[in-house]
Structures are given as structure tokens and as C-alpha cells.
Amino acid sequence: MSKTVGAVMTTRVVAGLIEDHKLQGGLREFPENIDDTNGLIEVPAESLCDIICDAIASLIPAGSTIDAAGVAMPGYVHQGVMLDAPNLPQLKGEQVCSNLSAGLKRRGIDVKLAVFNDADAVAAGIAATRGQMNRQVRVWTIGNGIGFGRYPYTEGPWEGGHMVVTLDPKENYCGCGGRGHLEGIMGHRAMRLRFLDMEPDEVFAAAKKGDKRCADFVERWHCALAAATASQIHLEGPGRFYYTGRDIERLELPRLKQHLWEMVKMSPLQNYMVEVLPDDDSLAVIGAGVAALIESKC
Ligand SMILES: [Zn+2]
Numbered sequence: 001m002s003k004t005v006g007a008v009m010t011t012r013v014v015a016g017l018i019e020d021h022k023l024q025g026g027l028r029e030f031p032e033n034i035d036d037t038n039g040l041i042e043v044p045a046e047s048l049c050d051i052i053c054d055a056i057a058s059l060i061p062a063g064s065t066i067d068a069a070g071v072a073m074p075g076y077v078h079q080g081v082m083l084d085a086p087n088l089p090q091l092k093g094e095q096v097c098s099n100l101s102a103g104l105k106r107r108g109i110d111v112k113l114a115v116f117n118d119a120d121a122v123a124a125g126i127a128a129t130r131g132q133m134n135r136q137v138r139v140w141t142i143g144n145g146i147g148f149g150r151y152p153y154t155e156g157p158w159e160g161g162h163m164v165v166t167l168d169p170k171e172n173y174c175g176c177g178g179r180g181h182l183e184g185i186m187g188h189r190a191m192r193l194r195f196l197d198m199e200p201d202e203v204f205a206a207a208k209k210g211d212k213r214c215a216d217f218v219e220r221w222h223c224a225l226a227a228a229t230a231s232q233i234h235l236e237g238p239g240r241f242y243y244t245g246r247d248i249e250r251l252e253l254p255r256l257k258q259h260l261w262e263m264v265k266m267s268p269l270q271n272y273m274v275e276v277l278p279d280d281d282s283l284a285v286i287g288a289g290v291a292a293l294i295e296s297k298c
Contacts, residue, residue, distance in 0.1 A: 005059045006289030007052050008072040008118055009088075010246075011039030011144065014281045015055040017066075018289035021128040023282055030055040045090045046099075053103035060109065068112040070292030071100060072121035072284050074145055076157050080115055083157075086175040087145045114292040117158070118284055119149030125287025126242055126277070127151045136239050138232065140225065143246035145175070146183040148228075151287070153295055161187070165227040185224040188247070204250050222252065226259030229274070233264050238272035246279050 007015035013030040016023045030051050040048060056069050073096065075085030080097025097115045104111060116124075123137045140160070141147035148160020161183040162176055173193045174184030184190045191200040194217070198206070207214035229241055243251055253276050264270055277283070 002068075002293055003064075003066045004289035004292055005056045005066055005069045006072070006121070006285040006287065006292070007055050007069070008121060008281065008284040008288055009040065009048065009052065010074060010118060011041075013040070013048075013051050013055050014285060015052075015059055016282065016285045016289075017059045017061070018286055021286060021290055023286060027281055027285060028055070028059070030058075040088065043090070045094050048088075048091070049096070049099045049103050052100060053107055053109075056104060057107045057109060066111055068114065068289070068292035069104070070114050070116060070121065070288030070290070071096070072116045072118040072288040074118045074147065076159060077115050077117050078157075084176075112292065114288075114295045116153070116288055116291060116295075117147070117149065119147030119160075120151065120153060120158075121149065121284040121287035121291065122147070122244065123149035123151035123242075123287065124153075124291040125283035125285070128286055128290040129283065132240075137242065138236075138239065139242040139244060140229070141245035142186060142225075142243065142248050142251065144188045146186045147245070148232075151291070153291065160228060160232070163228045163231060165224045165231075182224050182228045186221055200247070218250075219255075221250070222255045223259050225251070226256050226263055229256075229272075230260055230263035233260075233269050233272055234266075238264075238269050241272060241274045242277050243274065244277040244279060244283070248276060248279050251276060 001020050004018045006018055007013055014027050016027045017025055052071055060066055074087050076083045082091045082094045082096045085091040101113050119141045122141055123139045127133050127137045137151040139149045146161035148158055162178055162181045164180040165182050166180045171184055172179045173190035174181035175189055188200055195203050203214045207218040
């Protein structure tokens with residue numbers, strides 16, 4: 001029976017102990033009294049590392065050991081180094097895996113450690129909790145940023161949130177600075193920049209009430225996600241696509257399906273499956289723990 005700890009960092013750190021693909025004792029948040037308005041964005045990289053190490057240390061049952069620990073973070077992680085992290089810029093260039101490993105050793109913990117992109121951890125969590133470890137899982141996570149995760153892990157940046165989905169020269173709201181990006185339409189920060197006088201939740205509410213400008217945008221939002229999914233289908237083939245994340249309730253699946261139907265016309269590519277999953281932090285936590293057993297990315 002394998003025992004791991006999974007920790008996921010987004011606007012806060014959420015972690016749990018996992019035994020055989022199942023959470024034991026529920027999820028815990030670290031630090032426990034964080035100010036929700038700013039989250040972790042202003043916390044220096046070194047302190048982020050300490051928060052994660054404390055989380056892992058506190059979840060290992062007294063007198064016991066674990067087989068591996070997995071840490072998931074938003075950004076482009078390659079061989080234990082955070083190459084870029086537009087939504088947590090203090091982590092850019094950090095040797096996250098060796099820093100975490102050293103932090104754990106200072107706490108007397110010597111364990112196999114792996115660091116993943118947070119959306120990849122969600123994909124691993126979906127595979128693990130649905131008995132699909134032998135299948136390909138692709139997932140879009142809709143939250144502050146737009147993540148694209150896949151399981152099994154495959155070498156490459158897989159920065160699906162920065163896929164170009166429009167040629168409109170005015171579409172330049174992406175946090176990475178690139179023009180025409182999916183996240184530049186769907187990302188939280190990008191929506192605030194576009195609608196300077198409205199919060200994203202208000203935009204979606206106004207669209208439902210018939211406000212033309214907001215309704216047009218919500219249509220574009222769905223179109224952009226369909227375009228990114230269609231591009232994925234054309235590159236890697238059909239299969240299972242999941243949609244989840246903090247702001248998943250904004251997604252209307254019939255609208256997404258309609259756009260996809262218009263965008264994917266080659267019959268061998270039409271047997272894709274799309275499914276919405278409610279936002280659930282445990283998916284990424286379980287995924288990080290389970291994937292850490294398989295991958296050694298440090
Ligand atoms: Zn971008």
C-alpha cells in the first residue's frame with residue numbers, strides 16, 4: 001500500500017495524505033490564516049518553499065514514513081526548475097525541487113520528491129480517481145490562469161493557456177505579454193483589464209441579463225476554449241477532455257460543444273468526449289501524490 005503526500009499551490013497551499021489513490025483525513029490549507037485577498041502573490045519564493053515543507057512535514061503521521069511527496073505549482077516546471085510562472089512571478093528561475101528537498105531535509109525528512117505543473121497534477125488526479133491510469137487524460141483548469149494538464153506526463157512545456165486563439169491585434173491582455181492568447185481572453189486578470197469597470201463575475205451575470213457587450217464577450221470566452229480544445233484534437237487526436245477549476249461554473253457545456261462541432265469536421269477526429277468536473281482541490285492533491293510515485297523529475 002503506497003503512502004504519499006500531495007501539496008498544491010495556487011492562491012494558497014492545499015495538501016493531504018494519500019493512501020492508494022485516496023485522501024486520508026481530508027484536505028488541509030497552509031498557512032492556516034492566510035489573507036484571501038492577496039493569496040500568495042506577495043509571499044517571497046523562500047517563504048513559499050517553507051510553507052510547502054511545513055505542510056508536507058505536518059501531514060506525515062508521527063512515527064511513520066511516506067513513499068514520495070508531490071508538489072504542484074502553476075507555471076512551466078522543467079526538471080525541477082520553474083522556468084516561468086506568470087501568476088506567481090517570484091518563482092521564475094527558482095530551483096524549486098532542490099530548494100524543497102533541502103527544506104524537507106532540514107526538517108528531518110528524506111523522501112522522493114517530484115514537482116509538477118498544477119494542471120498536470122489535476123490530470124493525474126482525474127486518472128487516479130477514475131481508474132484511468134492506463135489512459136490519456138487532458139484537462140483545462142479555469143481559474144486565475146488557464147491551465148492545460150495531461151496525464152501521463154509527457155516532456156514539453158504544454159502551455160495550453162497561451163495557445164493563440166485569435167488574430168485580433170487588440171487581444172493583448174495575457175499576463176505573459178503575448179498577443180491573441182487563450183488566457184488573455186479567459187484569465188481572471190485579463191478579464192479585469194478588459195472590463196475595467198466590472199469584475200468577471202459581474203460580466204457573466206450581466207451577459208445572462210442580456211447586456212450586449214458582456215454577452216458578446218461570454219460568447220468569445222466559450223469560442224476561445226473551444227478553439228484551444230479543437231487545436232489539441234487536431235494535434236494529438238480525439239479522446240477525453242475534462243474542464244474544471246475555480247471558475248468552472250461559468251462554462252456552459254452545450255455552447256462549448258456547439259463551437260467544437262463547428263471547428264472539428266474530420267470524421268476520424270470527431271469521437272472526442274468532453275466533461276465538466278466541479279472544482280475540487282482534492283483532484284490535484286491526489287494527482288501530485290500519485291504522480292510523485294511514478295515520476296522522478298528532480
Ligand atoms: Zn500568454
